[in-house]
Amino acid sequence: MMHxxxxxxxxxxxxxxxxxxxxFMLLWGQYPIDMATFGAYLQMKFTxxxxxxxxxxxxxxxxIIEIRLPRVLLAILIGAALAISGAVFQxxxxxxxxxxxxxxxxxxxxxxxxxxxxxxxxxxxxxGMAFAFGFIAVGFAVLVGSMVSSSRSSVMLVLGxxxxxxxxxxxxxxxxxxxxxxxxxxxxxxWLMGSLSMAQLNEVLTVAVPIVLxxxxxxxxxxxxxxxxxxxxxxxxxxxxxxxxxxxxIVLATLASSLAVVMAGIIGWVGLIIPHIIRMAxxxxxxxxLPLSALFGGAFLLLADAVSRLALSVEIPIGILTSLIxxxxxxxxxxxxxxxxx
Amino acid sequence: MELKPILEVGDxxxxxxKTPVLKGIDFTLYKxxxxxxxxxxxxxxxxxxxxxxxxxxxxxxIKLHGAFLESYSHKEVASHIxxxxxxxxxxxxxxxxxxxxxxxxxxxGFFGMPTQTDRDKAHEALEKAGISELAxxxxxxxSGGQKQLVLLARALAQEVNLFFxxxxxxxxxxxxxxxxxxxxxxxxxxxxxFLKTTHYPDHALLVSSRVAVMNGGxxxxxxxxxxxxxxxxxxxxxxxxxxIITHGNYPRCVPVFKRP
Numbered sequence: 104m105m106h107x108x109x110x111x112x113x114x115x116x117x118x119x120x121x122x123x124x125x126x127f128m129l130l131w132g133q134y135p136i137d138m139a140t141f142g143a144y145l146q147m148k149f150t151x152x153x154x155x156x157x158x159x160x161x162x163x164x165x166x167i168i169e170i171r172l173p174r175v176l177l178a179i180l181i182g183a184a185l186a187i188s189g190a191v192f193q194x195x196x197x198x199x200x201x202x203x204x205x206x207x208x209x210x211x212x213x214x215x216x217x218x219x220x221x222x223x224x225x226x227x228x229x230x231g232m233a234f235a236f237g238f239i240a241v242g243f244a245v246l247v248g249s250m251v252s253s254s255r256s257s258v259m260l261v262l263g264x265x266x267x268x269x270x271x272x273x274x275x276x277x278x279x280x281x282x283x284x285x286x287x288x289x290x291x292x293x294w295l296m297g298s299l300s301m302a303q304l305n306e307v308l309t310v311a312v313p314i315v316l317x318x319x320x321x322x323x324x325x326x327x328x329x330x331x332x333x334x335x336x337x338x339x340x341x342x343x344x345x346x347x348x349x350x351x352x353i354v355l356a357t358l359a360s361s362l363a364v365v366m367a368g369i370i371g372w373v374g375l376i377i378p379h380i381i382r383m384a385x386x387x388x389x390x391x392x393l394p395l396s397a398l399f400g401g402a403f404l405l406l407a408d409a410v411s412r413l414a415l416s417v418e419i420p421i422g423i424l425t426s427l428i429x430x431x432x433x434x435x436x437x438x439x440x441x442x443x444x445x
Numbered sequence: 446m447e448l449k450p451i452l453e454v455g456d457x458x459x460x461x462x463k464t465p466v467l468k469g470i471d472f473t474l475y476k477x478x479x480x481x482x483x484x485x486x487x488x489x490x491x492x493x494x495x496x497x498x499x500x501x502x503x504x505x506x507i508k509l510h511g512a513f514l515e516s517y518s519h520k521e522v523a524s525h526i527x528x529x530x531x532x533x534x535x536x537x538x539x540x541x542x543x544x545x546x547x548x549x550x551x552x553x554g555f556f557g558m559p560t561q562t563d564r565d566k567a568h569e570a571l572e573k574a575g576i577s578e579l580a581x582x583x584x585x586x587x588s589g590g591q592k593q594l595v596l597l598a599r600a601l602a603q604e605v606n607l608f609f610x611x612x613x614x615x616x617x618x619x620x621x622x623x624x625x626x627x628x629x630x631x632x633x634x635x636x637x638x639f640l641k642t643t644h645y646p647d648h649a650l651l652v653s654s655r656v657a658v659m660n661g662g663x664x665x666x667x668x669x670x671x672x673x674x675x676x677x678x679x680x681x682x683x684x685x686x687x688x689i690i691t692h693g694n695y696p697r698c699v700p701v702f703k704r705p
Contacts, residue, residue: 197536198536329547340526341551342520344518344519388539
């Protein structure tokens with residue numbers, strides 16, 4: 104275990120890295136902004152001093168506030184939410200191959216969003232249904248898991264998740280099959296590939312509240328996840344109310360990951376590889392693993408989004424990109440990551 | 446010695462599904478005792494221990510310090526009893542110090558994080574178990590004997606006086622078995638109370654103040670080690686012959702080996 108000061112240094116370093124990446128992403132793009140102009144812009148924005156001419160100020164204000172800031176914030180929120188949810192589920196199910204979708208939240212939310220697009224043009228309906236069905240799918244998984252024996256509850260939960268995930272994937276296919284092949288179907292397919300391009304500042308700030316709260320909740324519970332990975336019985340004997348911790352953790356992780364789907368569609372691999380890489384680097388203690396996963400998850404998705412916007416003349420859906428980047432990284436780290444778990 | 450009951454079990458029955466495992470257990474554990482629970486595989490020893498730890502529902506048949514176990518939360522049970530399971534593998538490779546720190550969880554509030562005091566207590570526990578030098582090693586890379594000592598240190602970090610050990614010497618090599626028994630004996634002399642299950646009548650003779658023998662879901666004998674562990678009991682419970690001999694002033698149990 105690392106000394107406390109070393110842990111603090113790591114956390115501060117990771118936070119600075121994330122802030123630096125975010126700043127870079129605000130300045131870099133089709134219209135690059137240099138540091139001096141950005142400084143002048145900030146001064147004018149917050150003090151009202153006439154450091155830029157009005158036209159330049161409006162242009163930069165528009166680029167930053169309307170386009171880049173919402174995207175940067177959303178990338179950080181979603182990356183952090185998916186990575187920490189993945190780490191929490193991996194601890195809870197004592198299985199490093201688990202990702203946030205294990206209990207069917209992604210399949211459920213996808214089905215909900217597709218249904219929403221089928222019945223309504225209103226984007227709020229789509230988002231509301233994605234969120235609701237994310238929770239319904241997890242609820243169904245928990246129900247199936249608890250209907251079977253309670254002695255190996257985590258194994259039964261995973262089984263429930265597999266059943267729930269398959270069910271909602273099948274239902275999604277039904278929706279796709281009946282959707283209008285010229286308008287709704289392409290919209291569904293494109294949405295499922297994942298994208299941060301829908302981001303608008305007020306919307307991002309609204310979902311930021313529940314996402315940040317659920318991330319904080321998971322961080323505060325980090326000490327319990329070490330014990331849950333010892334198995335239910337030993338955790339109870341050490342004084343943990345396993346059932347309560349598990350329910351709270353499932354609710355928080357489902358909230359964070361379903362909101363991620365609501366805002367950006369399906370973005371895979373972040374929840375699997377980031378905790379792996381962090382665990383490999385700093386060990387399995389969740390007091391350090393969870394905050395670092397959140398910070399690096401945010402930075403990773405920021406970079407992935409930059410590539411998705413700037414690699415080609417057209418935007419590549421970020422969900423495709425995280426898979427394409429994630430898979431080789433995962434293969435490379437898998438051998439070493441193996442050392443962090445038995 | 447004034448006998449102060451810590452745990453009282455009265456007419457406890459327990460079934461898994463419809464298979465009865467315990468059929469009317471009466472048992473009291475007193476402060477300062479080292480009690481060995483002896484009995485063949487499947488006699489209900491581990492089930493009884495799990496019931497006493499509130500890991501199974503005892504239906505108001507067990508009292509801890511005079512109050513029914515149901516009135517205690519897991520956290521409260523853990524602030525009275527430390528459970529030392531058989532050593533095992535942990536899926537994530539925590540360091541030894543992290544494993545021992547987990548024993549402090551019942552001392553922390555819901556949002557609390559381990560402080561320097563907790564770390565100091567963990568180091569003290571490691572020292573008491575004689576494994577300070579292992580603190581930074583990954584738990585998964587230790588030998589079975591070292592793992593068992595880490596789990597004992599974790600129990601010490603829990604700062605309770607009552608230890609439950611489930612077949613503590615299981616899987617340990619010959620030397621580590623004896624060293625662990627000696628450590629238990631030392632801790633018992635310091636005032637810790639022990640309840641341990643064991644498959645070895647000889648170990649029960651070496652380190653116990655009382656022996657309870659279980660067979661077929663009931664306690665068939667309960668008393669001083671040398672009164673309970675007799676050739677007739679071994680034959681009845683295990684179906685083999687054994688001699689009880691005296692070696693260095695202490696009774697020992699030596700099984701009779703029949704050559705063809």
